[in-house]
Amino acid sequence: MNDNSIYEIIKKCYLQYLNREPDDAGLKHYTHLMKTNQINEQELIKTFKNSPEYKLSHPVDIEPNTPVDIKMKKEWNERTKMDPLFVIATDHSETEEDFWNSGIDECNDILGVNTERYQKIIENKETSNMNILEIGCGIGRILIPMRKFFGNVTGIDISSEMVQLGQKYVSDISNCSIVENNGVDLSEFSDNSFDFCYSFIVFQHIPEKQIVENYIKEVSRILKLGCLFRFQVRGTISTKPSEITTWDGVQFTSDEIHKIAKENNFEVIEEGSYKEEYYWLTFKLKK
Ligand SMILES: C[S@@+](CC[C@H](N)C(=O)[O-])C[C@H]1O[C@@H](n2cnc3c(N)ncnc32)[C@H](O)[C@@H]1O
Structure with a gap:
């Protein structure tokens, strides 16, 4: 994989799982891991899904059609349990x-x-x-x-x-x-x-x-x-x-x-x- 396609994968994962553009330190870190074959795309996704940043947005698995008031309540309860x-x-x-x-x-x-x-x-x-x-x-x-x-x-x-x-x-x-x-x-x-x-x-x-x-x-x-x-x-x-x-x-x-x-x-x-x-x-x- 060339540098450009590695960059595109990392950027896509940041946007999809962390809701933001990659920061310099993160980009450098994951580019190195991917270039040296220490992680692949699936493992990168898994790392992101286990990060505190992802868990703040998705603190608990919720059924897709859950009413919004119940979703807000459940998710804020989970966040509070994480670290108020x-x-x-x-x-x-x-x-x-x-x-x-x-x-x-x-x-x-x-x-x-x-x-x-x-x-x-x-x-x-x-x-x-x-x-x-x-x-x-x-x-x-x-x-x-x-x-x-x-x-x-x-x-x-x-x-x-x-x-x-x-x-x-x-x-x-x-x-x-x-x-x-x-x-x-x-x-x-x-x-x-x-x-x-x-x-x-x-x-x-x-x-x-x-x-x-x-x-x-x-x-x-x-x-x-x-x-x-x-x-x-x-x-x-x-x-x-x-x-x-x-x-x-x-x-x-x-x-x-x-x-x-x-x-x-x-x-x-x-x-x-x-x-x-x-x-x-x-x-x-x-x-
Ligand atoms: C970031 S905290 C801020 C708490 C407080 N305002 C402060 O600054 O110390 C956000 C708070 O809003 C509550 N919250 C989130 N959505 C809410 C909603 N729809 N109605 C009432 N409270 C809500 C959360 O449970 C949480 O306690």
Whole structure:
């Protein structure tokens, strides 16, 4: 086999199994193994399928026609069993200290403490009376620091494994709860009941736009009029995964987001770059 055909095989396997172009180190490593006949294409596929990277996208074998809500729940339960800190905050999972400190930083960033955003969130309210909701809270990394700012904080999460672990961390914190949900709506909450809602690194994993849109619609129902929703979706980034999974979820354009905002009575009051993986938005529910 010549170098070019080896390169094509390696590239094809990267795209098919790891959802990305090969990096330099990986390309060099596998080219050497293939050139020296230490592995063939079948063995390369097997290596990829056993890699942690592949397992993040495909943590468990699932019947092809499984409904998407069940698939999300099963796969997030499996990921949690693999390594909860790693699947929640990959870059801050080396030590527990780094993990929990990163949650404090995210909390401050989401609220925009010392900025105009924070003033808009609290809007002359008594913070001890405010009800806050996080969608996809994991084990409470960001939710727990939020309790220092607000009287009542609730997180929902699709994964029963995450919820069980999270409940241990919040059990001795008053007015801080973590609840399992169905992964598609906020049906456990009544209309007009929250003063602020947020979500980070959750919608980027959801495999269908309709589910993200439904969550946004649900937030417009449970928020009080004039309140804010700060959240992040996956923007339209250049690396399109070859397969949409419950790990590599859907991407949004700015036009799509503005349309969804309009349809749900939201004003877009802050917008990051839609060309970034972390495409940030702040919506305000119109009065
Ligand atoms: C990467 S973790 C982030 C957790 C938390 N937001 C944080 O930053 O610490 C993603 C979380 O979203 C949850 N999740 C994934 N899809 C969901 C869905 N459709 N509805 C609710 N939660 C979901 C997962 O179970 C997981 O706990």
